Amino acid sequence: MSTLELTSVSRWFGNVVAVNDVTMTIGPGVTGLLGPNGAGKSTLLAMMSGFLAPSSGTVTLDGKAVWRNPSIYRSIGLVPEAEAMFDAMTARDFVEANARLHGLPHAREAARAAIEEVDMTFAIDRRVSTFSKGMKQRIKMATALVHSPSVLLLDEPFNGMDPRQRMHLLDLLQRLGDEGRTVLFSSHILEEVEDIAGTIEVVVAGRQAASGDFRSIRRLMTERPHQYAIASSDNRALAAAIVADGTADAVSLTADGLVVHASNFGAFVHALPRLAIAKDIELLDVTPADESLESVFTYLVSR
Amino acid sequence: MSAPAPNTPNGVIHDIGFRHYDGPRLGRGWAFRSLLWETVRGAYGLGRPAKSRIMPWLLLSFFMVPALVIVIVAIVTGDDALAVSYTQYPLTVSLLVTLFAAGRAPYAVSRDLRNGVIPLYLSRPITRRDYVLAKFAGLSIAIFIFIAAPITLMMVGALLAKLSVADTVLGWLGGLLMGALLAALIAAITVTIAAFTKRRGLGVAAILTVLLIATGMAAIIVDTVGFHVSHTAGSYGALLEPYMLIDGIGASLLGVEAVNASVEPTNALGITVFIAWYFAVIGGALALLFARYKKVGGV
Amino acid sequence: MNTVVMRLAAQALLGRRRIWLLIGLAGLLLAVAALTRWGSGGNPATTATMMMNFGLGILLPIMCLLIGTGVIAPEIEDGSVVYLLAKPLRRSTIALSKLVVAHLIALIFTVVPVVLATLIAGDVGGELARAFAVTTALASVTYVSVFFAIAVLSSNPTIIGLLYAVLWEGSLAGYVPGVRTLSVRQWALAPAEAMLGGNAVVNVHSDVSIAVGIILIVAVVLASFAVAVRRLARLNVRVAD
Numbered sequence: 025m026s027t028l029e030l031t032s033v034s035r036w037f038g039n040v041v042a043v044n045d046v047t048m049t050i051g052p053g054v055t056g057l058l059g060p061n062g063a064g065k066s067t068l069l070a071m072m073s074g075f076l077a078p079s080s081g082t083v084t085l086d087g088k089a090v091w092r093n094p095s096i097y098r099s100i101g102l103v104p105e106a107e108a109m110f111d112a113m114t115a116r117d118f119v120e121a122n123a124r125l126h127g128l129p130h131a132r133e134a135a136r137a138a139i140e141e142v143d144m145t146f147a148i149d150r151r152v153s154t155f156s157k158g159m160k161q162r163i164k165m166a167t168a169l170v171h172s173p174s175v176l177l178l179d180e181p182f183n184g185m186d187p188r189q190r191m192h193l194l195d196l197l198q199r200l201g202d203e204g205r206t207v208l209f210s211s212h213i214l215e216e217v218e219d220i221a222g223t224i225e226v227v228v229a230g231r232q233a234a235s236g237d238f239r240s241i242r243r244l245m246t247e248r249p250h251q252y253a254i255a256s257s258d259n260r261a262l263a264a265a266i267v268a269d270g271t272a273d274a275v276s277l278t279a280d281g282l283v284v285h286a287s288n289f290g291a292f293v294h295a296l297p298r299l300a301i302a303k304d305i306e307l308l309d310v311t312p313a314d315e316s317l318e319s320v321f322t323y324l325v326s327r
Numbered sequence: 328m329s330a331p332a333p334n335t336p337n338g339v340i341h342d343i344g345f346r347h348y349d350g351p352r353l354g355r356g357w358a359f360r361s362l363l364w365e366t367v368r369g370a371y372g373l374g375r376p377a378k379s380r381i382m383p384w385l386l387l388s389f390f391m392v393p394a395l396v397i398v399i400v401a402i403v404t405g406d407d408a409l410a411v412s413y414t415q416y417p418l419t420v421s422l423l424v425t426l427f428a429a430g431r432a433p434y435a436v437s438r439d440l441r442n443g444v445i446p447l448y449l450s451r452p453i454t455r456r457d458y459v460l461a462k463f464a465g466l467s468i469a470i471f472i473f474i475a476a477p478i479t480l481m482m483v484g485a486l487l488a489k490l491s492v493a494d495t496v497l498g499w500l501g502g503l504l505m506g507a508l509l510a511a512l513i514a515a516i517t518v519t520i521a522a523f524t525k526r527r528g529l530g531v532a533a534i535l536t537v538l539l540i541a542t543g544m545a546a547i548i549v550d551t552v553g554f555h556v557s558h559t560a561g562s563y564g565a566l567l568e569p570y571m572l573i574d575g576i577g578a579s580l581l582g583v584e585a586v587n588a589s590v591e592p593t594n595a596l597g598i599t600v601f602i603a604w605y606f607a608v609i610g611g612a613l614a615l616l617f618a619r620y621k622k623v624g625g626v
Numbered sequence: 627m628n629t630v631v632m633r634l635a636a637q638a639l640l641g642r643r644r645i646w647l648l649i650g651l652a653g654l655l656l657a658v659a660a661l662t663r664w665g666s667g668g669n670p671a672t673t674a675t676m677m678m679n680f681g682l683g684i685l686l687p688i689m690c691l692l693i694g695t696g697v698i699a700p701e702i703e704d705g706s707v708v709y710l711l712a713k714p715l716r717r718s719t720i721a722l723s724k725l726v727v728a729h730l731i732a733l734i735f736t737v738v739p740v741v742l743a744t745l746i747a748g749d750v751g752g753e754l755a756r757a758f759a760v761t762t763a764l765a766s767v768t769y770v771s772v773f774f775a776i777a778v779l780s781s782n783p784t785i786i787g788l789l790y791a792v793l794w795e796g797s798l799a800g801y802v803p804g805v806r807t808l809s810v811r812q813w814a815l816a817p818a819e820a821m822l823g824g825n826a827v828v829n830v831h832s833d834v835s836i837a838v839g840i841i842l843i844v845a846v847v848l849a850s851f852a853v854a855v856r857r858l859a860r861l862n863v864r865v866a867d
Binding site for chain 3: 070073074075076077092094095096097098100102104105106107108109110112121122124125126127167
């Protein structure tokens with residue numbers, strides 16, 4: 025088990041503050057690092073991977089400092105952004121060289137296994153320079169996995185992948201997270217993060233905007249009323265009853281049913297079945313309409 | 328733009344304010360001039376982050392220092408001529424011209440090749456030849472400015488030192504003319520070398536290697552052949568090296584004193600060969616560039 | 627020292643384009659030597675002058691520049707150095723492994739051609755060749771170390787390296803006396819002067835004594851190594867965009 029801890033970390037470049045007093049703990053499982061462009065995700069990743077020193081605060085892995093400490097790379101696997109690799113080599117040789125640099129005793133076998141894990145065995149003896157962007161991305165993943173690290177740091181790993189490769193990578197990351205490894209990836213694509221990230225960290229303009237499970241974050245967003253989509257046997261009557269009851273802020277009728285906005289969702293959730301029974305209306309479908317990561321993200325970014 | 332509603336048989340495109348541009352479009356000439364001007368500015372790091380300004384301006388200031396010294400000496404000693412003439416100056420301190428060109432030529436062409444943006448240029452009104460010519464001309468102008476700066480400083484200093492005005496202005500103009508010839512030649516050579524590699528560092532190294540080795544070797548050849556065969560034969564060694572070539576051409580055409588007397592062509596045949604060779608080198612370089620950029624299409 | 631790093635460095639240096647450049651330069655030196663012989667009839671004085679000006683003054687720094695920067699600058703430029711840095715290897719190990727490879731290749735590509743060229747151009751019983759072999763070896767090791775450090779510190783190592791090698795060592799050393807004591811070429815020539823001591827025909831002089839020369843060479847080599855390692859440990863590789 026490995027835990028990355030950032031304590032009051034700030035980083036500034038001259039007058040520009042890229043990361044502003046961020047404290048977070050990244051533990052086992054899959055964590056998504058979200059944020060708009062320029063929010064400081066890249067700077068955070070650089071500090072977590074030991075390639076940039078925090079201007080203040082500390083970044084530690086299981087208590088050991090990450091900066092200027094090459095031995096942590098035994099436990100960290102990094103998928104770098106660099107386009108270029110050792111171009112003249114074949115995939116096998118490249119991953120094997122990385123394995124040897126890690127000091128693995130059975131480098132050749134580890135390389136082969138890592139390449140198989142990212143589904144690149146079919147091109148194992150081809151030169152890396154002939155690969156497409158998605159294939160290069162997968163080889164980068166292989167180099168990050170070859171030493172079985174307990175922490176995996178990935179920057180926008182789904183860039184340039186086709187849907188099949190994406191699904192495969194999602195499965196892979198999910199599996200790694202389930203094994204107890206600490207997987208942190210940054211992304212713009214909310215659907216991906218929603219799918220596999222148990223925890224999210226949202227960074228906006230250098231500050232930490234939210235962290236935790238996104239559904240619980242949604243609960244904390246009390247300024248925005250929750251939205252529900254309700255389908256019932258008699259929508260109009262139900263709408264009238266809800267309005268009369270007063271626990272909802274707004275009710276609108278649509279072709280498919282009702283859309284209800286309720287700031288006090290606790291009271292509304294208790295009131296709804298009571299009203300339905302009282303008016304003898306059958307509830308067919310009750311769905312939270314905005315409990316998506318997108319709405320959470322939009323809210324956090326625009327605050 | 329919104330997509331048409333799903334169940335309608337005919338598609339609908341909604342007007343959400345997207346407008347065509349119907350105004351006047353500046354044509355190919357404008358695009359060419361912009362690219363040229365952009366190359367010149369880029370060579371001096373203008374319009375780029377501050378870090379890219381250090382090298383060119385540093386080299387320029389190094390280049391101006393000897394000129395300053397010459398001017399001060401002239402003012403102080405009251406000589407009636409500058410120690411080094413306007414035409415001789417860039418050839419004497421040629422190393423800095425080489426360093427400047429070697430640094431800026433890859434900067435002008437390698438990045439576009441590396442990032443595969445040539446197709447972006449070509450989807451505008453300019454053609455491949457326009458691109459090549461714009462880069463070549465842009466770098467020539469940049470190098471010309473580099474050379475003209477210290478020469479102009481010398482001219483101003485000479486006027487301050489009360490040297491003969493007519494001589495000074497004539498000398499200055501002669502220096503500018505030779506500077507222009509030199510700039511075009513150096514630009515042609517360096518851009519061609521730089522365009523054959525995507526890596527900026529390798530381009531710089533290759534240019535420096537070629538130019539410095541050429542200088543060293545040509546000097547040895549001119550001396551050896553000149554001594555053993557004939558003075559005339561030795562002078563042809565100048566064909567191997569841009570600075571010597573310009574030295575020879577300038578000395579015979581403008582009648583100025585050459586930096587290295589051994590490279591001055593001794594007869595009409597020599598002069599013709601030198602001039603023909605000058606145009607052949609530039610023409611050959613451009614031809615190579617056109618051929619190189621013909622293949623550049625995809626990313 | 628790490629053999630994988632060494633193998634990768636060797637592959638990078640000896641891979642296609644750079645090696646042809648190195649071989650070409652070596653060949654050029656031999657061609658110039660032949661030309662010199664034709665011109666001077668084998669006069670050792672001419673050989674010495676040619677070697678000092680062209681060989682040591684131009685060719686050697688360029689060769690060392692290509693090798694000293696070529697072993698690390700391309701990787702830093704395109705970011706692939708991250709594959710070396712994100713490993714549990716000490717930065718000093720990485721630097722040392724690369725430097726050893728660079729030094730070995732540099733020695734082969736400088737000392738051998740210099741010796742051959744000297745013999746071709748005209749020598750007295752191999753004396754000049756031996757002297758220049760020592761000079762070249764010492765200068766080569768120093769230049770490669772310095773250029774390696776410059777390549778780690780700057781993104782424009784070739785220009786800076788050449789500004790130093792040709793301007794400092796070449797021109798300024800001619801005009802400003804004090805500079806000569808700080809010139810690598812002078813340090814490396816000191817043993818040559820001692821070896822050729824009595825030979826009045828060849829004009830090989832050095833402004834420093836052997837002791838001073840060797841001490842300064844060792845100091846510069848160690849200092850460049852320390853600087854390079856320190857910078858490598860703090861290198862800001864772009865991890866994410």
